[in-house]
Amino acid sequence: MAKRKKQRRQRQKTPTVDYSDAEGNVLTLRQTLSAGTIAKVGEPPAGAATSQDDAWHRRYEVLFERLAVRWEIAGLPLDEQKMLLGRYRMADAETQRWVRQTIARHLEDHIPELAG
Numbered sequence: 666m667a668k669r670k671k672q673r674r675q676r677q678k679t680p681t682v683d684y685s686d687a688e689g690n691v692l693t694l695r696q697t698l699s700a701g702t703i704a705k706v707g708e709p710p711a712g713a714a715t716s717q718d719d720a721w722h723r724r725y726e727v728l729f730e731r732l733a734v735r736w737e738i739a740g741l742p743l744d745e746q747k748m749l750l751g752r753y754r755m756a757d758a759e760t761q762r763w764v765r766q767t768i769a770r771h772l773e774d775h776i777p778e779l780a781g
Contacts, residue, residue, distance in 0.1 A: 679734075682696070690737060691736070692733065694767075697776065698776060706731065707778070726750070727751070733749045736753075
């Protein structure tokens with residue numbers, strides 16, 4: 666008996682928005698997130714021992730992880746999730762600040778329920 670191949674439903678590509686920094690690097694963010702992801706990101710930190718600063722950093726890291734699709738730095742495109750997150754973690758303070766400000770502006774424009 667022949668095995669039947671499962672039909673995979675084609676996922677629609679989520680619309681994205683590109684943001685450029687002063688050096689010409691381009692960060693591409695998802696324009697929308699699922700309701701479940703929005704609820705998860707909006708939850709307060711689980712641990713009582715988590716400081717406010719730790720929670721703030723973790724929130725932006727989670728937002729970056731969920732929103733970032735691509736990041737072109739000095740002409741080198743990164744689009745693998747592990748590489749994107751690793752590059753964000755290794756970025757200097759100024760670059761991380763630019764990413765956080767860009768995400769905050771993006772949330773205000775596209776996902777206001779997470780802004781603030």
